[in-house]
Amino acid sequence: xxxxxxxxxxxxxxxxWDERQSFVVPDDCTKEKCxxxxxxxxxxxxxxxxxxxxxxxxxxxxxxxxxxxxxxLHPMGWDAFGLPAENAAIEKNEHPAKWTYANIAIMREQLxxxxxxxxxxxxxxxxxxxxxxxxxxxxxxxxxKDLAYRKESVVNWDPVENTVLxxxxxxxxxxxxxGVPVERRKLNQWFLKITNYAEDLLEGLKTLxxxxxxxxxxxxxxxxxxxxxxxxxxxxxxxxxxxEQIEVFTTRPDTIFGASFVALAPDHPMAQKLAGDKPGFDAxxxxxxxxxxxEAAIEQAEKLGFDTGHTVQHPFVADRQLPVYVANFILxxxxxxxxxxxxxHDQRDxxxxxxxxxxxxPVVIPEGExxxxxxxxxxxxxxxxxxxxxxxxxxxxxxxxxxxxIAKIEEQDTGFGTIQYxxxxxxxxxxRYWGCPVPFVHCAECxxxxxxxxxxxxxxxxxxxxxxxxxxxxxxxxxxxxxCPACGKEARRETDTFDTFFxxxxxxxxxxxxxxxxxxxxxNKVERWLPVDQYIGGxxxxxxxxxxxxxxxxxxxxxxxxxxxEPFAGLFTQGMITHETYQDSDGxxxxxxxxxxxxxxxxxxxxxxxxxxxxxxxxxxxxxKNVVDxxxxxxxxxxxxxxxxxxxxxxxxxxxxxxxxGIEGAWRYINKLYRLIAEAKGSLPAPGxxxxxxxxxxxxxxxxxxxxxxxxxxxxxxxxxxxxAVAKIRELSNALGDFKSDNNDxxxxxxxxxxxxxxxxxxxxxxxxxxxxxxxGHDIPLVDTAWPQADKTLLKTDTVTIGxxxxxxxxxxITLPADADQKTTEDTAxxxxxxxxxxxxxxxxxxxxxxxxxxxxxxx
RNA sequence: GCGGAUGUGGCGGAAUUGGUAGACGCGCUGGUUUUAGGUACCAGUGACUUCGGUCGUGGGGGUUCGAGUCCCUUCAUCCGCACCA
Numbered sequence: 001x002x003x004x005x006x007x008x009x010x011x012x013x014x015x016x017w018d019e020r021q022s023f024v025v026p027d028d029c030t031k032e033k034c035x036x037x038x039x040x041x042x043x044x045x046x047x048x049x050x051x052x053x054x055x056x057x058x059x060x061x062x063x064x065x066x067x068x069x070x071x072x073l074h075p076m077g078w079d080a081f082g083l084p085a086e087n088a089a090i091e092k093n094e095h096p097a098k099w100t101y102a103n104i105a106i107m108r109e110q111l112x113x114x115x116x117x118x119x120x121x122x123x124x125x126x127x128x129x130x131x132x133x134x135x136x137x138x139x140x141x142x143x144x145k146d147l148a149y150r151k152e153s154v155v156n157w158d159p160v161e162n163t164v165l166x167x168x169x170x171x172x173x174x175x176x177x178x179g180v181p182v183e184r185r186k187l188n189q190w191f192l193k194i195t196n197y198a199e200d201l202l203e204g205l206k207t208l209x210x211x212x213x214x215x216x217x218x219x220x221x222x223x224x225x226x227x228x229x230x231x232x233x234x235x236x237x238x239x240x241x242x243x244e245q246i247e248v249f250t251t252r253p254d255t256i257f258g259a260s261f262v263a264l265a266p267d268h269p270m271a272q273k274l275a276g277d278k279p280g281f282d283a284x285x286x287x288x289x290x291x292x293x294x295e296a297a298i299e300q301a302e303k304l305g306f307d308t309g310h311t312v313q314h315p316f317v318a319d320r321q322l323p324v325y326v327a328n329f330i331l332x333x334x335x336x337x338x339x340x341x342x343x344x345h346d347q348r349d350x351x352x353x354x355x356x357x358x359x360x361x362p363v364v365i366p367e368g369e370x371x372x373x374x375x376x377x378x379x380x381x382x383x384x385x386x387x388x389x390x391x392x393x394x395x396x397x398x399x400x401x402x403x404x405x406i407a408k409i410e411e412q413d414t415g416f417g418t419i420q421y422x423x424x425x426x427x428x429x430x431x432r433y434w435g436c437p438v439p440f441v442h443c444a445e446c447x448x449x450x451x452x453x454x455x456x457x458x459x460x461x462x463x464x465x466x467x468x469x470x471x472x473x474x475x476x477x478x479x480x481x482x483x484c485p486a487c488g489k490e491a492r493r494e495t496d497t498f499d500t501f502f503x504x505x506x507x508x509x510x511x512x513x514x515x516x517x518x519x520x521x522x523x524n525k526v527e528r529w530l531p532v533d534q535y536i537g538g539x540x541x542x543x544x545x546x547x548x549x550x551x552x553x554x555x556x557x558x559x560x561x562x563x564x565x566e567p568f569a570g571l572f573t574q575g576m577i578t579h580e581t582y583q584d585s586d587g588x589x590x591x592x593x594x595x596x597x598x599x600x601x602x603x604x605x606x607x608x609x610x611x612x613x614x615x616x617x618x619x620x621x622x623x624x625k626n627v628v629d630x631x632x633x634x635x636x637x638x639x640x641x642x643x644x645x646x647x648x649x650x651x652x653x654x655x656x657x658x659x660x661x662g663i664e665g666a667w668r669y670i671n672k673l674y675r676l677i678a679e680a681k682g683s684l685p686a687p688g689x690x691x692x693x694x695x696x697x698x699x700x701x702x703x704x705x706x707x708x709x710x711x712x713x714x715x716x717x718x719x720x721x722x723x724x725a726v727a728k729i730r731e732l733s734n735a736l737g738d739f740k741s742d743n744n745d746x747x748x749x750x751x752x753x754x755x756x757x758x759x760x761x762x763x764x765x766x767x768x769x770x771x772x773x774x775x776x777g778h779d780i781p782l783v784d785t786a787w788p789q790a791d792k793t794l795l796k797t798d799t800v801t802i803g804x805x806x807x808x809x810x811x812x813x814i815t816l817p818a819d820a821d822q823k824t825t826e827d828t829a830x831x832x833x834x835x836x837x838x839x840x841x842x843x844x845x846x847x848x849x850x851x852x853x854x855x856x857x858x859x860x
Numbered sequence: 861g862c863g864g865a866u867g868u869g870g871c872g873g874a875a876u877u878g879g880u881a882g883a884c885g886c887g888c889u890g891g892u893u894u895u896a897g898g899u900a901c902c903a904g905u906g907a908c909u910u911c912g913g914u915c916g917u918g919g920g921g922g923u924u925c926g927a928g929u930c931c932c933u934u935c936a937u938c939c940g941c942a943c944c945a
Binding site: 039042164166218293295299303348423424429430499500539540545651656657672675727731734802804810847853856857 | 861862863864865866871873874883885924925926939942944
């Protein structure tokens with residue numbers, strides 16, 4: 001018997017799909033559209049298993065929808081700007097553009113070898129001027145609409161390298177290359193007003209039922225809407241008067257009588273004003289700044305304060321003045337950059353109060369506690385309760401007290417009830433080379449001047465060097481020099497480039513019209529394809545990329561580019577790929593190819609048979625060397641095996657553990673399927689033969705399995721339960737393999753089963769499916785064949801087997817007619833010899849009967 | 861610190877609205893075929909057991925005739941936190 005030649009077959013079918021242009025979609029198709037999109041890759045050099053997973057999932061969805069009769073848009077492109085290209089430039093002395101395009105060429109071939117159903121005619125690369133020129137235009141439009149502006153903001157500054165560092169380049173507060181502590185520096189940078197859309201972005205989440213609940217919750221928390229009170233505290237001056245004011249925002253105005261202190265962000269203007277000349281203040285601010293800019297680092301740092309020596313007057317208690325501190329955990333970007341601290345009811349304030357010996361005054365008393373004896377020590381109380389020690393608020397609920405205080409403050413005209421969002425405006429400036437240039441000019445006379453549209457695009461110069469630290473655009477001899485578009489005098493080009501999230505915020509729309517030279521995309525084409533019906537990507541993008549894209553869609557709508565409200569109607573977030581880790585006796589990490597497993601599961605180095613320490617299965621990473629190269633896997637087992645293994649076992653939203661035995665199992669199954677059909681095809685009737693009525697009992701049972709499997713696999717694919725779909729396909733193939741008959745009529749059922757099997761596995765292992773489809777005698781390739789339909793009349797079974805419990809534990813099973821009523825079910829259950837024996841000598845207190853499901857006999 | 865998730869055999873995981881826990885696969889054990897190995901095929905495989913049963917879904921408690929599923933509590937692990945993409 002001929003064996004399945006994986007390599008040849010896969011190449012053959014890829015070529016056929018390519019020649020037939022099977023996945024090229026016209027814009028004017030009359031069929032209903034379906035847009036399936038996976039997050040596009042950064043061209044890092046080679047495909048990794050994570051890529052294979054996400055594109056396999058997308059391909060299953062796309063091929064399935066195509067079989068269902070949709071006109072499926074399934075494009076691919078490259079998120080091609082970014083930091084790694086610059087790192088490669090520095091390390092390997094290779095130009096970022098050359099490096100990037102070379103990587104794209106490699107990865108494109110790797111993707112093609114996996115047989116994905118991409119419409120390659122629509123391929124884009126974001127580093128191409130034909131792509132980024134449109135986003136320069138967008139930025140100018142945003143600027144006109146007041147959605148883009150400049151302000152000062154803080155960056156990580158490496159004083160040795162003279163560069164801005166990304167958070168990931170800061171390790172333990174020090175620059176990754178220089179090793180010296182990073183500084184926080186203020187720079188004037190470009191921002192996009194995402195906060196204008198805070199409420200709409202929040203509300204819009206309600207229109208996305210096909211997003212994972214967890215992602216919606218994460219976005220909701222990220223936007224962080226909170227209602228509260230913004231009001232002013234008077235700073236007590238030398239003359240006892242309150243001339244200076246500190247404005248604070250609080251979500252707990254009800255606890256105002258419990259306030260013990262007021263705290264300012266280190267970079268709050270009032271901080272400098274009140275304590276600027278105090279000894280130790282500059283050192284304190286510097287210490288705060290050494291923490292870095294990441295929120296996690298700031299929140300996890302020890303809570304530290306600097307006493308300004310000034311006090312503020314409590315608004316309702318005449319003889320209470322509170323100390324004013326500068327504290328490292330107050331963020332200038334949130335609220336007003338100042339808070340009042342209530343140690344009894346906020347854990348951070350509580351820690352702070354213990355450190356600086358500030359009073360704890362409980363003002364919210366939980367139910368059942370006596371206000372006079374309720375004390376707070378190390379644990380702040382932030383639950384519900386009744387107000388106490390709060391004068392006119394005493395006895396009120398937290399909610400009522402909030403309303404009362406807000407009304408009172410508004411009456412006094414020292415503040416107002418307001419809504420704050422945690423969401424901050426999006427800083428899009430990067431002091432880097434490999435990104436889209438910001439189309440602006442700085443003129444000494446005219447200030448910030450947009451580059452006129454007829455002078456776009458501002459092209460990134462290619463003749464740059466990476467021998468000096470800092471932004472190569474700054475060092476470029478001529479590029480910066482430009483005449484002011486407004487006054488014509490000598491001016492300076494903006495050298496900041498955009499955050500790479502900028503490119504990925506609209507690429508899904510560009511795919512609708514990828515070759516448009518005059519505009520980002522034609523409105524009609526975008527409206528034809530958007531929103532993306534099924535978007536697939538890593539959960540690590542749950543907040544930023546998805547939120548920025550949702551913001552862009554709104555901003556573009558306001559600028560007249562499109563009418564779509566939300567870019568991604570459906571979202572699926574897939575898990576990571578993990579692998580065991582291996583270390584030799586010296587602790588050196590080993591790649592899976594460097595080890596071998598002997599009998600008894602002992603692990604040895606392949607080279608010299610030395611013992612290997614096997615570690616837990618963790619995310620594949622270069623540093624731990626626990627990576628498997630997809631190209632090697634495809635070479636050894638073929639694309640279908642890799643795809644099948646990825647889809648088997650692990651639910652797509654969870655982490656997938658890559659194992660050698662797993663891929664081998666998938667490979668064996670591919671060969672088994674081939675044999676199954678090769679062995680059976682000789683005895684099958686011709687394609688299209690109708691199934692007669694007088695088939696045997698086994699054949700009828702098989703038909704039931706076949707049609708159940710159609711329903712099961714269809715529901716599973718729709719729900720992204722690919723592992724379950726694979727299991728059901730395997731069950732069907734087991735049933736088909738077990739099927740024996742010498743009746744020619746029954747072989748019609750076998751043909752139906754095998755054809756169904758092949759059609760159901762097509763989205764997952766399309767090369768093999770095409771091959772088997774041909775062997776089953778079909779001229780039209782499977783790629784152009786419709787999804788099978790289940791005949792529901794075949795699903796009915798005559799009998800049903802249910803469990804019989806004694807006190808909730810299954811003691812027997814009984815088989816009875818599917819339509820047996822309550823009485824029959826109960827009688828049959830009690831007549832069962834096993835049950836009779838079990839209840840012997842015991843009193844039957846109750847019998848619970850759920851026909852078709854269960855019988856439970858309660859005995860004492 | 862804040863936010864989000866996950867815990868079921870030796871392993872990955874199944875289990876409609878609470879109703880026969882362990883589908884499907886990996887691994888393992890025994891056997892068959894083959895010149896031989898990989899392959900393929902057949903049988904077995906949650907634990908304990910005095911072979912009657914008993915115990916089993918991270919731990920503890922609760923609701924129910926019945927809980928992997930619902931409620932409370934606790935432990936462990938993983939992911940994100942605004943300049944990685």
